Amino acid sequence: MSTEQGTGARLFGLGYRGYEGERRTPRWAMLTIAVFTVRRVLGLGRPARHKVLPAITLAIAYVPALVSVGLAILLEDLPVGDLITYGEYMFFIGSALALFSALIAPEALCPDRRSGMLGLYLAGPLDRNRYLLAKSAAVLAVMLLITLGPLLFMFAAFVAAGHGPTLGETPELLLQILVVGVVAALGYASLSLAVSSFTTRRAAAAVGVVLLLLVPVIVARSAIESADAPDELDLLSFPFVIGELSYRVFDEFHYEGTPIERLSTSTIAAGAVAWIVAGALVCWLRYRRTENYR
Amino acid sequence: MSDAIATSQGPPPVVSARGVVKRYGRTTALAGLEAEIGPGITGLLGSNGAGKTTFLSLILGLRIRDEGELLVLGEDPATSGLTVRARIGYAPEHHDLPSELPAADFVRHLAEVHLLPRRAAVQRANDALWLVGLGEERFRSVGAMSTGQRQRVKLAGAIAHDPELVLLDEPTDGLDPVQRTEMLDLIRRVGTEFGMHIVISSHHLEEVERICDAVVIVEGGVVAHAGSLADLRQGPEGFLVEVDERTEELAALLRQRGVDVTERDGLLLLGASDGGHDAVRDAVAELGVGLRRLVPRGRTLEDVYMGTEL
């Protein structure tokens, strides 16, 4: 603190200072929570061990893109069919997607209820809907890192390596990438949020997410196979809904003989939307019901 | 039970409730509550299940009342819940806090959630933790802190964003005697020096009496008593006598001589009277017991709460 020439010393108390500065709108509260959640689930601002799993999973998700581009560069005359295509990408990284979604949403939702933080949030300029919106946005943003991210990355890498699409093809390709990336992120986010809304324990929620991704597949497919159930039942196999949708959007042919391949594209799309809406609804309803703020 | 209203002529009330009704299914938690909570430090008392907690959640806008009017800091929490809560700081009763988070991060995050820009939030979180005496420990994770420290972290979290009203739920819970006094002194400072209105929900009458300017006592879903402590405790001043033994004999002896005496927890309470002091002195001298204490005793908050008359 400077003193003017000639004046003596000044005494500053260390007492309380009120805050007269800017105060934001309630939207800011949502944004803060979303950003805070994104950082937490990715392990940013936390001890290193919390970054390990997210980092590994992300790496697994991006590796095929790297490999694909690398191969394309190194082996100029490799037939296109041997590279990992956009269409099969979601299918290819299915386990990474499962792992990541089992990691993220539980970390985003469960600890707040366990630690009493939810009560503190709700005692602030928020209500349940805003809280959920903020959390969902955070989870969605992070999921996009693993669904949209690798596809865009592959696109950019191809372009940089001179193997990109023509200028005419580009808008359509980008649109396809966007649709698949966003729908996949929405779907995985929605169902993992729904599962996480049932328990305060992260580990239980993680297991729940994995089970939800696995068990219906087994059940549906055996029912279709042995009990002659309709093929539509395979819409319960969420990873395959996304995987198959991806093929359809990118207009790529594949054949594994699974029931979902026999369904029309609009059916599959409707199935994906149903998963997204159902998950969101379940999560929302669970949070409305819980009287306990903890 | 009278629906007494504690009015503070002058500055507008911090909380104003008229005919507030809240039902849960067939149970009526609040049955026409009338209260005005003024500036300063107010104690909110009441039996478990009498409506105190419901009242608090209505003030916070966490639940919506069924009937009546309620204004908090001039706004209706039922319709303006977001803005009302932005102006309130809250320290819950339970001790659950995110365990891995360093205290400074926790308080900063809460301040940001209460709409402070980041830089301001960081600075004020820092200040708040120093103010509650946790300056040196502010980077410690909350989980590694003792109960006493956690209570102070909660308090810091409640005041960091410079709210107009602070709600504290059992702020001395789990604290040992020395820590309790420190916490009460801290709260008194916050209420007087920092210019925040405080409402303390507590079961500890003596503590409320020590630091509150006014109280609101909720019983059976309505306000049983409300007012400044000074007003509530008005009444003739009697006195309290403590002797080192034979308390019942002393009481009996005094009654024989026409002095009205009540015994409570091994102490004797006497009403205001001429000659009462001398009667006690003489009776004590006759019995030959030791006179430990003889102190004036007006109506205490406990008397008000329990409805006893001196």
Place this chain on the structure above:
Amino acid sequence: MSAQPSVAAENVSKWFGPLVAVSDVTFEIGPGVTALLGPNGAGKSTMLRMLCGLAQPSRGTVRVLGRDPRSDVSVAGSIGLVPQQETVFEPLTAHAFVRLAAVLHGLPDPDAAATAAIELVHLDPADTRRLPAYSKGMRQRVKVAQGLVHDPEVVMLDEPLTGLDPRQRADMIALFRRLGAEGRCVLVSSHVLDEVERLGSQILVMSQGRLAAAGDFRELRALMDDRPLRVRVRTDRPRELAGGLLEAGSVLGARLDGDDALELDTNDARALSRALAPLARERGASLLEVRPLDADLEGVFRYLVQR
């Protein structure tokens, strides 16, 4: 103690690896209510657990009614413990929950015992609601009922008044006093000095794992320091009273405070308290106020734990 003490500890220590929770504690307590005080982390809960036989001292002996609570099964039926932790409450009714304890204690008529215990804490034995539906205060009282169902001679309670509203607290304190007056040994751990003062004057103070003090807290005050006790007396004849007290040697010093008050210093609080009334009567002085300064429980406690 001429008679056998209800609870006795001798050179009791307890450590968990490098952490010393209790360090060389020795005391004896008898019937009546004794309060156990101390800062958080002082070792009170550990001590209580050892006194009930739930934990084994690393060193030293614990005796309840003359027997070892840990190894002697016969004394278990005479000890009631009301622990602090929020127990995981089964979806039972209060009566069923307390009855369970009665059965475990092998009581001949568990239903009647449970009913009696629940009524003792002023709850309704016929209430059909399950425990998770009870408020914290009610659950607290059920816990106390459970600890008392077998009519134990020794009762130990760890922070039993938490979560209770003022009326419930007053009821509970009255209950403890009654139990103590019946000749049981009631040991109550508490942080709230105003409550402790109402329970009685016997205290045990633990700090940093050690026993800082034991006994009547007023006598403890008298033992504290070489700080004489200061007593403020308001009277209409201060000079006469002061003169008399000085002559009688009941005080070390007396200071006039205005026209109507005295501040007296004494090393013998008891003697002063005995001398005051007779002397005042003799000198025709009215005693309008007699107030010991800094002799209350909080002062004693502060002194003991901050040493």
